[in-house]
Amino acid sequence: MLEIMRCNLCGKLAMIIRDGGRRTICCDQLMEKLAEQGPGVPGEDHVPVIEKKGTGIRVRVPGIESPMEADHFVEWIEVTEGKKLQVMGLSPGDTPEAEFFGVGPGSKVRVYCEDHGLWSNRPSKPKG
Numbered sequence: 001m002l003e004i005m006r007c008n009l010c011g012k013l014a015m016i017i018r019d020g021g022r023r024t025i026c027c028d029q030l031m032e033k034l035a036e037q038g039p040g041v042p043g044e045d046h047v048p049v050i051e052k053k054g055t056g057i058r059v060r061v062p063g064i065e066s067p068m069e070a071d072h073f074v075e076w077i078e079v080t081e082g083k084k085l086q087v088m089g090l091s092p093g094d095t096p097e098a099e100f101f102g103v104g105p106g107s108k109v110r111v112y113c114e115d116h117g118l119w120s121n122r123p124s125k126p127k128g
């Protein structure tokens with residue numbers, strides 16, 4: 001669920017809310033399903049860092065200069081938890097971070113870097 005597809009000709013990105021079982025086409029060719037890269041991947045400096053903050057979380061993306069530059073920036077940061085999706089869109093000039101409220105330990109964070117693709121992580125389980 002919520003797969004990200006990219007057209008490698010025009011650059012269109014699409015989020016698949018429900019898979020109808022057919023091919024996803026753009027510019028007369030198949031769109032590429034983006035794989036999520038996470039902890040343990042070589043050069044993992046884009047894995048989102050998640051810190052608990054109040055009733056939510058703060059997400060940072062290391063490995064990207066702040067403020068971000070037009071040729072290397074995080075386009076969005078998202079959090080999913082159950083049926084809830086929260087997304088913060090970002091632009092060059094922004095800081096590669098976002099805060100989300102009402103997020104629990106069962107959530108999942110993904111970030112998309114224009115240059116280096118899709119990265120994901122999950123909050124650490126509370127100790128105790």
Ligand SMILES: [Fe+2]
Nearest residue numbers: 046113115116
């Ligand atoms: Fe990057």
